[in-house]
Amino acid sequence: MTCMNNNCNSSCKGPDFSELAPILEKYRKVPGSLITILQRTQEIYGYLTMDAIHYLSEQTGIKPAKIYGVATFYTQFRLAPIGKYLIMLCKGTACHVNGADMIEEAIYEELAIHNGETTEDGLFTLNNMACLGCCSLAPVMMIKSAESDETYGNLTKDLAKKVLLEIKSREQEVN
Amino acid sequence: MKVLVGQGSCGIATGAGKTANEFEKQVKNMGLKNVTIDKTGCIGSCFLEPIVDIYDDEGKLEVRYVKVQPEKVADIVNKHLVGGNPVWEYSIPSMDQDFLSRQKKIVLRNCGIINPERIEEYIATGGYEATKKALTTMTPEEVIEEIKISGLRGRGGAGFPTWFKWNAARLNKAENKYMCCNADEGDPGAFMDRSVLEGDPHSMIEGMIIGGYAMGATEGVIYVRAEYPLAIARLEKAMQQARQKGFLGENIMSSGYSFDIRIKAGAGAFVCGEETALIASLEGERGMPRLKPPFPAQKGFWQQPTNINNVETFANVPWIIVNGGVAFGAMGTEKSKGTKVFALAGKIKKGGLVEVPMGLPLKEVIFGIGGGIKNDKAFKAVQMGGPSGGCIPAELADTPVDYESITKTGAIVGSGGMIVMDETTCMVDMARYFLDFTRKESCGKCNYCRIGTKRMLEILERITKGEGKDGDIELLEELALKIKEGSMCGLGQTAPNPVLTTIRYFRNEYEDHIYKKKCTAKSCKALLTFTITDACKGCTLCARKCPVEAITGKVKEKHLIDQDKCIKCGKCEEVCKFDAITRD
Structure with missing residues (x-):
């Protein structure tokens, strides 16, 4: 065509x-x-x-x-490309009450991206989600890639940063 | 012996998959021939995941192990499976037994017990007996009568009598009729439907078959969230097995009734919880509600009579058919029969899914089952019904959980989200949070909902930033009323509820924000003053981390925050190792 x-x-x-x-x-x-x-x-x-x-x-x-x-x-559809890893940060009520905003801060401090943005190296995109349905593990984020969907619960700022760092260093090793 | 590893989404998120793999590996290494490893859905005690049950050869539960991380597996295999001595220190503590023993399970009767991916296990617990009974010994009218006797009401939020909807759809004659299941659990903070779909999909499918038979449906459609991939996978497997066994398809159990189900994955829109919006979405359109009448029972999916029920409603149906409507109606209160599943989360010690008879007092759920508030802080309120619901204050903790009593408080039972809040949760911020949600999810059709929620959000944002003005509360109340009156569907009609209930019960917090510029819960950062106490050791960390260089002080001497420079980001509090920063 x-x-x-x-x-x-x-x-x-x-x-x-x-x-x-x-x-x-x-x-x-x-x-x-x-x-x-x-x-x-x-x-x-x-x-x-x-x-x-x-x-x-x-x-x-x-x-x-x-x-x-x-x-x-519909929120599922995207009109722009996303990074290799899609961070789905849960912003459901339970996560909000248990500090999802802090996790968003941690992601910003580690990757310098806000909701909807992608890192310059094309590795990570951050998408805030209404609810992932793992409320008793709040705050929660899910990291999606072609290989796997990993859910991380009971997050703290440090824990979230650690998860992102691990992925980053794994990627650097591959390259 | 059987090792049963709970693998709902919560379990998997805490590493249950790795635990199961470790069991496989260890059992194989030890050459244990008489041990099978199996999976099950969520038993509801999410705070104890990953959970592993060990069954003896007679199928009796021997020990329930909790928080089984992979490193605990070797111990369990060596001492218990090989040596025959259970590792009691890993087993469920007796105080946590209460979480389960105080509940009454109908909807969740099989969750966390059977393997949801094997229909034989469902059948072994009496599964599909209800389908057989209904389709081969009862007329559709008798089925509807039984549901009427049970008093079952819709569990998705509105609490409409199920029998009435089925009957209305039955009375409308048409070539095609549809039985739809709303599994688009859009309420943030609710996950009961996900657990049923993941843990016991057949009970829901059976409910659809029986309901389909009662209303005379030719096809079933399940509208399920695309965000629940595990639920979709298990549903597909369950439907395939049901077809092989002849529970779905042509001439089910030689009854002459034919019925099959297909899945439609929703694409994420809260408004699709509204029936007419859901139907628009099923038809591939934008999910926008339309005026009723005509009701879906008259003109629904493809203009044909359609009935829509929620997952939990359907999961109740097989139990009612087998045990009778009278037995179901014996539970609960006069107008709210049976049990209700709640997703207990937030600032609660033991979060998870709980199923209790209707009418149990709220405090019994929160303190009796949920174990009370995390870190023993003070209980402030519980939010029920999600963005359409409201906050019920601690003073009303004796309120029984049934449709009428909860509605009286200004909240709703809704789909069953129960978010517990403590003294550190700011109620104005909660209202802002929900308005932000409904503002984004408004489909835009009605002006009041589209623009009104935006205006309300702007006011709430101002208040939480310390820029609230005299008259804001009254303006919020006025807007709330207008939005309720001027919106066509449930989303707009209920969107102001979180604001109205927080104003009703926590007006003082609004006033503190507006007039005293103080956040009562010390949560809204813009209204806080950070100060350094005498606990400061002068380690200089906060001064180095402060993004605006507002902190000064010499090494080993108490530091000071320049309040004019401080942007109230809270970084100092976060990094301080001596708890020397206070917020006020």
């Missing part, structure tokens, strides 16, 4: 969305599947690009504005 981005030079070659074929095959004809299609798309690419939204529109016949509307309505 050609690039659908209006601000883009039309001679450029658009991205390849062949990986979406099996998903579209399965859901294109099933009414009400837009959210499922977007979830699968995000699983593959990590986030929803405007190109992907235009491509899905072309393939499903759903207007891009509507897809964009759905994508921005």
Whole structure:
């Protein structure tokens, strides 16, 4: 396909969305599947690009504005890339009462990112979550990567920093 | 012998997976042939995780070990599994037994006992007997009558009689009808649905089949949070096994009734707890509520009659069918029957899931079961019903937990979140926290909800920053009333509740913030004054860590904070090793 981005030079070659074929095959004809299609798309690419939204529109016949509307309505969808590790910091009531703000501070002190931001090296993204449902272990954060989902409970500032440092040094060893 | 390792999300977060692997390894190394290692869901005592139960060959519970970190495994394997002598120092302390013995488990009857990934274990506890009884010996009307006798009310928040909804959906004739399960547990601070889905998915599925039969549904849909990956995985496995056994699919148990269920993963929106918003989301749209009527029982999913119940409601159904509505109705109070699961969290000693008969006094739940307040601080309030609920003060701790009594306090039973707060929790900040949540989650359809919550949040933010003005409390009350009246759905209608209840019971805290510029709970940093006491040893650490160089002093001499420079970040208090910084 050609690039659908209006601000883009039309001679450029658009991205390849062949990986979406099996998903579209399965859901294109099933009414009400837009959210499922977007979830699968995000699983593959990590986030929803405007190109992907235009491509899905072309393939499903759903207007891009509507897809964009759905994508921005739900907290699960992202329109920007995320780091290798996604820090999901729980901001549920139990975590709030037990000091989730302090953990957010610790993350900022260690990585210099606020909610929604990604570190310059592309390693970490911080996303505050409404609730992870591990309330009796508050405060809690979950760190998601391609390899694993690890949940850390009963956090303190020091503990949170230690977890982040360990991941950092592990990454440095690999490189 | 069987080693049962609790592996709900809480257990896994405390390392239960590693504990289970360690058991596998050690048992294999020792060459123990007669020991099986299995997993189960959450038993509710989250504060004791990881929990490991050892069953003897007759299936009797021998010992319950708690806080079993991997390093304790070798001891248990060597002394208990090989030597036959339980390691009593790792077993559950007798005082923590109370946490379980004071409860009455119906919804959580199998959680933490059976392996949720094996349907045979569910069947062995009498599972799918209810489905058999309902589908082969009862008419749909009889099923509805039994639920009516039981007095079961919706456990998702509103407390609407379940039989009434089923009957309304039954009376509407249509080609397709849908039975939906709302497993989109969006209330921050509630995790009872997650535990049922992870620990006993079949009881919920069975409830859906029976309800589907009663209303005449052709298909079932489970709307579950994408944030609960383990729950989704276990549900999928459970449904597949139920299909193989013939409990789902064509002509279930030769009853002539056909019914199957599929899963839809929600994408994260609190407003989708509202029925019509949930239906919009199921249809792939933005989850925005619409006006009722028509009610979902008339026109719901794809414009067909639809019934939506919560996970906990469904999990009650098989028990009612097997034991009878009268037995269920014998528990609880006159208008609130049966039991209710609460997620006990916050400043509580023993947090976790508790299931108690309706009508038990709040203090019995918090002190009798939950063991009281963490670090023995003073109990201040308990927040019930999440962002739609309210704060119940310590003076009302005798209030029985049932729908009517809790509603009278200004809070709601809601889905069952129970967040305990102590003297260090600022009630104005709590109100701000919830408003921040509802402001973000408002779908934007109604002006009062969209803009009103934002304005209320701005006022609350000002107050917690020490910029509160005379008249703010009255303005908050006025806005609250307008938002309640001017919003179409439950989200907006209840969003001001946390503010209204905190003003009602803790008006003095609001006044302290506004007029005295003091935070009663010493929690709002902008209103604090940090000072250094005589305990200071002059180690210079705070002076070095202060980001604005507001602390001065010589080595080994008491330091001083320049209050004009201080930005009240609390860094000095955090780093001080001698507890020499006080906040006031």
